[in-house]
Amino acid sequence: MNYTQSKKSSRNPLNKAISRPFYRVVCYSLLVNHLDDLNPAQRRAVLHKDGPLLIVAGAGAGKTRVLAHRVLHLIKEGVLPEEILAVTFTNKAAKEMRERVAALLASDRDLNLPISREAQRTPFPFVSTFHSLGVHIIREQARLLNVKRHFTIFDRADSLRAVKDAMKQTLVDAEQFEPKKMLGIISREKGNGTACHEYERHAGNDFLKQTVLRVWKAYERILKENRSLDFDDLLLVAASLLEKNKEVRAYYSGTWKYLLIDEYQDTNRVQYRMSELIAGERKNICVVGDIDQNIYSWRGADIQNLLDFEKTYPHTTVILLEENYRSTKNIIGAANEIIAKNKNRIEKTLYTAQHPGEKITLFQAYNEDAEAYYIAKKMKSLVRGGVKYKDIALLYRTNFQSRVLEEVFLYEDIPYQVLGTRFFERKEVKDILSFLRASLNSESVADIKRVIDVPPRGIGKVTLMRMIEGKDNELTPALKARVVHFRSLLSRIRTYAESHKPSETVVFILKESGLEGVLKEGSDEDLERLQNVYELAVLARKYDTYAPEEGVEKLLEDAALATDQDSLEKENSTVKLMTVHASKGLEFDYVFISGLEEGLFPQESDNNRDGEEERRLFYVALTRARKKILLTCASVRSVFGATDTRLPSQFIGDIPEEYLEGDVEESGEREMLRVIE
Numbered sequence: 001m002n003y004t005q006s007k008k009s010s011r012n013p014l015n016k017a018i019s020r021p022f023y024r025v026v027c028y029s030l031l032v033n034h035l036d037d038l039n040p041a042q043r044r045a046v047l048h049k050d051g052p053l054l055i056v057a058g059a060g061a062g063k064t065r066v067l068a069h070r071v072l073h074l075i076k077e078g079v080l081p082e083e084i085l086a087v088t089f090t091n092k093a094a095k096e097m098r099e100r101v102a103a104l105l106a107s108d109r110d111l112n113l114p115i116s117r118e119a120q121r122t123p124f125p126f127v128s129t130f131h132s133l134g135v136h137i138i139r140e141q142a143r144l145l146n147v148k149r150h151f152t153i154f155d156r157a158d159s160l161r162a163v164k165d166a167m168k169q170t171l172v173d174a175e176q177f178e179p180k181k182m183l184g185i186i187s188r189e190k191g192n193g194t195a196c197h198e199y200e201r202h203a204g205n206d207f208l209k210q211t212v213l214r215v216w217k218a219y220e221r222i223l224k225e226n227r228s229l230d231f232d233d234l235l236l237v238a239a240s241l242l243e244k245n246k247e248v249r250a251y252y253s254g255t256w257k258y259l260l261i262d263e264y265q266d267t268n269r270v271q272y273r274m275s276e277l278i279a280g281e282r283k284n285i286c287v288v289g290d291i292d293q294n295i296y297s298w299r300g301a302d303i304q305n306l307l308d309f310e311k312t313y314p315h316t317t318v319i320l321l322e323e324n325y326r327s328t329k330n331i332i333g334a335a336n337e338i339i340a341k342n343k344n345r346i347e348k349t350l351y352t353a354q355h356p357g358e359k360i361t362l363f364q365a366y367n368e369d370a371e372a373y374y375i376a377k378k379m380k381s382l383v384r385g386g387v388k389y390k391d392i393a394l395l396y397r398t399n400f401q402s403r404v405l406e407e408v409f410l411y412e413d414i415p416y417q418v419l420g421t422r423f424f425e426r427k428e429v430k431d432i433l434s435f436l437r438a439s440l441n442s443e444s445v446a447d448i449k450r451v452i453d454v455p456p457r458g459i460g461k462v463t464l465m466r467m468i469e470g471k472d473n474e475l476t477p478a479l480k481a482r483v484v485h486f487r488s489l490l491s492r493i494r495t496y497a498e499s500h501k502p503s504e505t506v507v508f509i510l511k512e513s514g515l516e517g518v519l520k521e522g523s524d525e526d527l528e529r530l531q532n533v534y535e536l537a538v539l540a541r542k543y544d545t546y547a548p549e550e551g552v553e554k555l556l557e558d559a560a561l562a563t564d565q566d567s568l569e570k571e572n573s574t575v576k577l578m579t580v581h582a583s584k585g586l587e588f589d590y591v592f593i594s595g596l597e598e599g600l601f602p603q604e605s606d607n608n609r610d611g612e613e614e615r616r617l618f619y620v621a622l623t624r625a626r627k628k629i630l631l632t633c634a635s636v637r638s639v640f641g642a643t644d645t646r647l648p649s650q651f652i653g654d655i656p657e658e659y660l661e662g663d664v665e666e667s668g669e670r671e672m673l674r675v676i677e
Helices: 003-008 040-047 063-076 091-107 130-140 156-169 179-191 196-203 207-225 231-244 246-255 269-279 329-339 368-384 399-411 427-440 445-451 461-468 477-497 502-512 515-520 524-543 548-560 608-622 650-654 667-676
Strands: 053-057 084-088 126-129 152-154 228-230 258-261 285-289 317-321 360-365 392-396 416-418 575-579 588-593 625-634 636-639 642-645 660-662
Touching: 040 063, 040 317, 053 063, 063 084, 063 091, 063 258, 063 285, 084 091, 084 130, 091 126, 126 130, 130 231, 130 269, 130 548, 152 156, 152 231, 152 445, 152 548, 156 179, 156 207, 156 228, 156 445, 179 207, 179 231, 179 269, 196 207, 207 228, 228 231, 231 246, 231 269, 246 269, 258 269, 269 285, 329 360, 329 608, 329 625, 329 650, 360 368, 368 392, 368 399, 368 588, 368 625, 392 399, 399 416, 399 575, 427 445, 427 477, 427 502, 427 515, 427 524, 427 548, 445 461, 461 477, 477 502, 477 548, 502 515, 502 524, 502 548, 515 524, 524 548, 588 608
Parallel strands: 053 285, 053 317, 084 126, 084 258, 152 228, 258 285, 360 625, 360 660, 392 575, 392 588, 416 575, 588 625
Antiparallel strands: 636 642
């Protein structure tokens, strides 16, 4: 491949037409206005240019502001926008970063930048999640990797179905080995940089490892048959290519001369290696992280990546961001006390110039029902006092806790949204996307299986298998005609998608497939499904500014990589319910943290490392709040059918009394009587 040509035709979705002469510094005076609203530590982080930089940023310390201003400052110093790569973990964070950078560049008077972000026509820093970065590299180097440009991305639901199929093929009992845990083991190994053939070399005679290996091999065959990659492959394949191919590595490290990484404490081994390879010999790598917010070790996040950053990159400049701009002094004081008990951390102490604020309220209910009614009552009281439901969040340690809370909220008529109900996982939405994926990737068997009979067209399992195996000649004339009609439908969709906007393609699929007519004539539930597809067409409009093929690729990529936070509807007036893990990166005026009992939060652990992570998780929960925190626990709780007496969480005892106030009103007994009645 000619890498010079490749660079000129780069498909960076944020860099559609490189026009370097437009980006030139007009002037750069000693008075740098964009630094005026930064504190001294933030300013040092922004002004640092070359060499490795570690920014240890506490919760609410303005790290996104620092990263955005750092991008602006690099450009003001003559760095071309397209030479900057900024990577984070969630679509939400990447979107916020893009918007902040675009606003700063557009408003800076010292730069002559014809910013036209809506038209996507001018050079712009590549701002991406790690997984989207992997997709970008794989698509650009598809020929080298022997993959289709329109490869299918298996989301977690797709991967879980494939693992279940793999277990059936290998006669592994799903009762003995839970498919979700089996997928978790495979995912964890890939995140550590281990491919299937490498895992085989070290499996030995271990029964569990040999079982995982059998399933993994079958799972990889399914991916290959579908010309698909899963989430973890997006990183593993890209990192492996960078590792093994010097030309490719030189191309990307030469393209992106300055690398910024947010939430570095959440990187796994593959992400760490990708970053190191792209940083190259220049080592112009700036990472922002906070060990106190490392809460994802269960999915491969390696805390050592941050702890050992100075060993990996000698002569690193380290800057601490300790001023919190989010929370009151009482909240920050309690959070500091909680996290100070951890040993495996970089020492720092948050402080804030804000007022003390309200104390943290603590309430102990009799059981989970009384706890839920207390929370509902307090929320209604807040709303009567002028607080909006959308400014309230309810956090819990595990998903099962939401059941009783939802029941009470429905009874009390409190509007709520549970984070995790993803739009792209709705059946009718996945059907439309599967039509689109199957039209672009004719070997995506999983997508063909999904939509072959949507709406019903009389093609059963036997016909489907013969169709997939290329044995159309064994079909009856009537069945053959149906198969030909289906393949013609996919062909028409592909042709249409290549020349029309993504939003128009969604509507085309809805009509051409016959799905619109069926749903229109169906039940109220069918009409609701139809509205969801119309909503997909509306959502797809944001990709209409791209060239048709690229817009469709971006739509399918974002749908596959969507996270829980992408389902968050900020504008609606609802209380947000979520696990503490899902709340990372979010903030609310009022935060309820429920279920604070030993064995639940913190969960039981056999080692100190897990115990420290539970403490970090509580620290994250506390620092989501701007104004007020309310903690609740129960004396008795039913967990998976067993009712036990509970002890209050050790975390409650770790908060000094000066930050706490007990709520000992009689409402607990009153609400309990209401439940019994």
